[in-house]
Amino acid sequence: MRVLECPQCHGIDLYYEAGLITGYKYHCKTCNYIGAFVIEREFEVPEKPSEE
């Protein structure tokens, strides 16, 4: 699973926003960062511990 991470606050609550002149960019809900650059990160879904 791939997540986008904010370069400013490292939050993952980002959404893609269409700008009229600048084109598409990301908007961070947490710190209000707006920009085209975000960190793409591979997120590993933790496996459920198997009870034996």
Ligand SMILES: [Zn+2]
């Ligand atoms: Zn942020």
